[in-house]
Amino acid sequence: MLRAALADGTAHRRSVFELFARRLPTGRRYGVVAGTGRLLDALEQFRFTEAEVAWLRDHDVVDATTADWLADYRFSGDVWGYGEGDLYFPGSPVLVVEGTFAEAVVLETVLLSILNHDSAIASAAARMIGAAGDRPCIEMGSRRTHEWSAVAAARAAHIAGFATTSNLEAGRTYGVPTSGTSAHSFTLLHDTERDAFTAQVESLGAGTTLLVDTYDIGEAVRTGVEVAGTGLGAVRIDSGDLTSLAHQVRGQLDALGATSTRIVVTSDLDEYAISALAAAPVDGYGVGTALVTGSGAPTSGFVYKLVAREDDGGSLVPVAKKSTEKISVGGRKHALRRLSPTGTAQAEVIGIGAEPADDGNDRALLVLMVEGGRRVQRESLEDARDRHRAAIAELPPAARKLSRGEPVIETIVQQERTTP
Known part of the structure; x- marks a missing residue:
């Protein structure tokens, strides 16, 4: 032309x-x-x-x-x-x-x-933020899209209300607050789950977030509190029936005295799954695939x-x-x-x-x-x-x-x- x-x-x-x-x-x-x-x-x-x-x-x-x-x-x-x-x-x-x-x-x-x-x-993120209410959402979709689209997606999601991103380049380039958790590979690297939790807490402090669904969730929660103390920052659940598991983990944490430990859930969440968790004792959502693909x-x-x-x-x-x-x-x-x-x-x-x-x-x-x-x-x-x-x-x-x-x-x- x-x-x-x-x-x-x-x-x-x-x-x-x-x-x-x-x-x-x-x-x-x-x-x-x-x-x-x-x-x-x-x-x-x-x-x-x-x-x-x-x-x-x-x-x-x-x-x-x-x-x-x-x-x-x-x-x-x-x-x-x-x-x-x-x-x-x-x-x-x-x-x-x-x-x-x-x-x-x-x-x-x-x-x-x-x-x-x-x-x-941003349009998808706004719907997710609406469903989440006062609970924060973390952008965690970098592995589900093009490497530079991931940076742009983190920025767009933050504009629409997402609190943080796991994409460090978005933090460096645009100033989006960053946060993240360990993966299952970190737990599997160690001889025992206790060894993995100990290494993470010693390196990052008791305020860190421990991933608790690699093996048995109940045992992992108990071990996590033993290692980090009742000041453990958060636990993350990445599989299973998130609603029932959140109730189970909340009850266990409270019984162990870790009443301030937060529960973060992930696992292919979208705005509908987030809405379905509204009545569950969840403190935050990590959202990946659905977010960076516009949720349909x-x-x-x-x-x-x-x-x-x-x-x-x-x-x-x-x-x-x-x-x-x-x-x-x-x-x-x-x-x-x-x-x-x-x-x-x-x-x-x-x-x-x-x-x-x-x-x-x-x-x-x-x-x-x-x-x-x-x-x-x-x-x-x-x-x-x-x-x-x-x-x-x-x-x-x-x-x-x-x-x-x-x-x-x-x-x-x-x-x-x-x-x-």
Whole structure:
């Protein structure tokens, strides 16, 4: 597209691209925006190296004109987007990119890959946090996904409320708090379970978490308390009927005087399994596979479409795809979250070509992130976590249901009014 557009002169037309989802994953009531910080980092670094341009040229992907253009590439446009941690619904203009066609179109893959992945993880994580209530969740999915996706997943899960991650690179790169436990291999390495527990406690202290289901759980709990004392930090159960085992272990710990020792459960948990454990004496959940695969929705379904472009007279005109099943709505979008007088979300209001009418209780959703090619927004993960908590708190009670349902608020589109 770039090569042809440069050749016919249309590459430099002012254009507006929009990143949005036509629908939520089946049965989901809301989605969570995550990856925005990573996206802005990627945009700042988006360059074509000499070696990359040479490869494209050698393989006839680009011609000399396109190669020269790529070698000098710098994004000089504007980017607006939903704040990281906020929620989105069908049609929400999660990201709006304004620039020339050429400079905006080459960003399609990087923008979609980051937001589709991270938002899918955060959306699943939010459901798990809702099911967990006040109990903390630990992200433990690194071994179930691509090595760099694992780092991004830990960051996205933290935005949606996960307390810690076992991925140390996510701690180093993004400052996500880290925690973890030993594996069965550590116990099996030693001649006895007591030897393994002794080595762990002597190295890490009594506040460590002991894995107690390698052999006999009851014996392991007894041995753990004998080795660490009643101040043992936690025990982890990774198999079996977690509900009944949690009751059994809690009773045993209390009888041994380890009343403050916490119980952490793992073993292929998802939001439904976490919900089923609500009445069990569990103090925390370690979640892996379901989280890093989006719990059944591994992508957010975002698309990146041209919605307006410059005409021969220099004016921006709406453009839209009209195919039956994949219709897009032309025109530059603006968005508000309509709130009731008590602060409950009622609708996603999208204005085309102009800000939608504000009824006095609305919250603007689009934030300027890049202006004239210069990044103007930098936020911490805590900022995104705070925004997410506030956005979740706005939702009506039906949003907390794990059963399949329709989006919890409707999307209202308001066309720009023109004077006859």
